[in-house]
Amino acid sequence: MILGIDVGGTHTDAVLIEGFKIRKKAKIPTDAAHLLNSLLQVATEILAGEDPGKLQRVVLSTTLSTNAIVQDKVERVGMVVAGGPGLSPELLPRIPHTFHVAGYVNHRGEIIAEIDREEIAAVGEKLRREGIGRLGIVGKFSTRNPAQEEQAAAILSKDFGHASLGHRMSGRLNFRRRIETAYLNSAVWDIHQRFVTDVLQFVRGQGIEAPIYILKADGGTFDLAGSADYPVQTILSGPAASIMGILGMTKYDDDAVALDIGGTTTDIAVFADGAPLLENLGVTIEGHKTLIRGLRTRSIGLGGDSAVRYEEGQLRVGPQREGPAAALGGPLPTVTDAMIVLKRTALGDENLAAAALAPLAERMGRSVADTAEIIFAEACGKIAGAVRSFVEEINNEPVYTIHEMLEGKVIAPKILHVMGGPALAMADPLGEMLACRPVIPPHSEVANAVGAALARTTAEVSILADTERRRLTIGEEGTQMEIPSRYTMAQAIAVGEEKLREKALAMGARKEDLEIEVVESQEFNMVRDMYMAGKNIRVKVQIKPGLISGFARGQSL
């Protein structure tokens, strides 16, 4: 038996899955001020009369850290940043309490300038006096050599309980994002820590012995207790939950698009050969560009409640929402009102909807029915247009080899998954516009909880083997090891797979879910003074987002 819970912005959903069938669903409004209460309440409700001993796993998805960031209810963080030459500090993210210190690692991972221990100790002293208790320590190219971040952390460790080290956030290169990510990780560290403690206490109190997981932005899970040091990975897990839910409820391995059409916005996600696409570098939250692995989504300002206006001879649909549909007592005509008039939905009062559209119809010189048709077509057209441009953008992404340039995968969606209130009304016309087969997944009202429940543990490991320096570095693990000068790509991949396996198991993965994929493998001859000096081997391996094994895709839940 699996329990999945998603604490969303408006609703908190829970599902209980047994033998890969949904046995129970629950849905309550979220108490925004007390997310934990909502979580505990829905859990209590769905577990009533159940034997907690039968639970095999519990997976949570929560907007806790997302909300903390959006509402700026975060801790102050002292940032110790060693950038060396390059971008001017003026062009780095402007985070209060940032100290630029000496220290400089180059692109090969060589230390060019040492850190100044006294300078760092002085920064620590200053932060302590200002009462700042959280730290972020970030160096340029620290994923190529983590030594300076570690040295700084050692100097400061006695005064600060926790520090987020840049290289631990991601193996990818991007100093500015590394700074943002380490900052956010420390900023939400306390709030997440409290949440983990409270949840574990409740769970144990209920007699649940099963492993507890939390969902990450990339649609993968990790062990709740182990998540404590990397809370930032849990931001934006809501959209990830819904995409994983679609994955759980449908059976297609084709290129596909998923739409979650809400009241105000529509979220778009893209699947390549059945797997959801990830952001190239990381997700963006409240203007913070991060290195957090996350599912690639696009949100547009159009939903069922989008207000409809007729101004300067032009019909405007969205992006504002001024309230619910007029048929449900809202102030302005909306897309939903048009759907009601067209009898595409049974919601609300048809007379109110028609009355709301009447003034528009008059100004447009059309009948109310025609006006509704135009509004509905416009709304669908906007969504279809956004889908097309999103897919086009993905297909036009720069590539760096001739092979990818000429043979690279081109995404051509064949399936259109549609969820949300207007799904039933819009799925067919959208499918026609996009030349896709429309599919409305079952149980979509609890898609997020289903997604959380069935998501497997994901992880990534980045390897750089530099045989000239005889050094292998695993960026995000902070590991460096000696290698022989005749090291090969196959050996690098083997080490990557081994480390990834260890890492995923430590994060709570089950052995049967370790589906490892090599996502990058490049090898360069390094030539110095006309002689072959070594090889520069780059490998990235991952366990991509997917469902736990034992669960056949699209098996009816």
Place this chain on the structure above:
Amino acid sequence: MASKDNKRRRTGLIFFPAFDWAISPSHPEREERLLYTQDQVFEEGLLDFDNIHEFKPGLATTADIDRIHICVPEARSVVTESHLISAGGAITAAQKVLSGEVDNAFALVRPPGHHAMRIVHGARGFCNVNIEAIMVEYIRKHYGPKRIAIVDTDCHHGDGTQDIYWHDPDTLCISIHQDGRTLYPGSGFPEEFGGPNALGMTINIPLPPRTSDEGFLYVLEEAIMPILAEYKPDLVINSAGQDNHYTDPITNMRFSAQGYARLNEILAPDIAVLEGGYSIEKALPYVNLGIILAMAGLDYSSVREPDYHAEALRQNDQITRHIETTVGQVMQLWKKRREIKKTLVGDARYVKRNKRVYYDTDGISEQQEETVRICDDCGGLVMIDSFADTGRRIFAVIVPGQSCPVCRQEGEAFFDRMEKGRYRHIYFQDRDRDIYIAK
């Protein structure tokens, strides 16, 4: 030189490192060349700036090549996919600038092109086709006739670009480079000043070995900028080699990343296209960072190589005086460019020049006789008899862009009359009408 925000420009970046292409495994033009540049550009997070936009390169076509080159026997046989992408990247840069999507653009692509001349029997100086020239003619074909200045800042003389535009009064080619007596390809002296119909449209400014930032910026401010101010081009293109750097393994100059950034800030090119530069680890990451920041109007004052030492790189007084003399000589020629034609050409109706071209990369020698019609109304009809030691002898009739009716009629008539005889192929190229015929 801190740039303020109000100087920000929208900059397009076409980055194509061709990680799977090399001339040979240990050749300077190999897979590794832009690897560390990519690392630096990614690590500095340049692509996250709102005013820096990365674009995927398009693919150039053989028609794009045939607009400017005569490839023997045909375009497809002298290029690989990578040349089509590299030229396509330059074209993409031009499209983004000319459509107004960005203010300027940098095609950080390889392989390079500035040693490729009009006739192509093979590769020379790591170049097969001239990616700037292909781009320039693409611009003229799709965006109308333009006066274009190409400023070649590669350490090697841009002899290919010079050859292609030798007779073109609408293309100003300025090349600054290490003195040809000390470096490949051995040409590029101030006396090489343009063909009889385009005198002054080729400017060469050779610099002595060990010239540093000071010398480059002196030439820029005292020669290049005044000449550009007078010529008033519609577009300025930087043929941006990075091998003047003090760490470059195959040259002897002392230019720095700061110098490169400053040069691009002052020159303010509409389009920059990467050419050479083979200090792939110690120079390119920092030079490219500096150029991109300068083009985008972002503060580049903190860009510095790990081993940079201003004092050690300073040029001596003798070099400074030498450069001042060269600049004086170049400016004299530039001012007298219109008067020179009479004495140089006299009453001749046609002028011939003979030259030998060596394709060092492919080991081919070519003997060429080029004839140009003296014309006051256009660049003049050009006819080339070319014989390579591959055994291929060809003849080409080239009607220039913006051609006058007489040059066109003579060219068409000549091509019609011409019998193949001892020639493997006879080619006809008409830029205005975008016609390319081989018989």
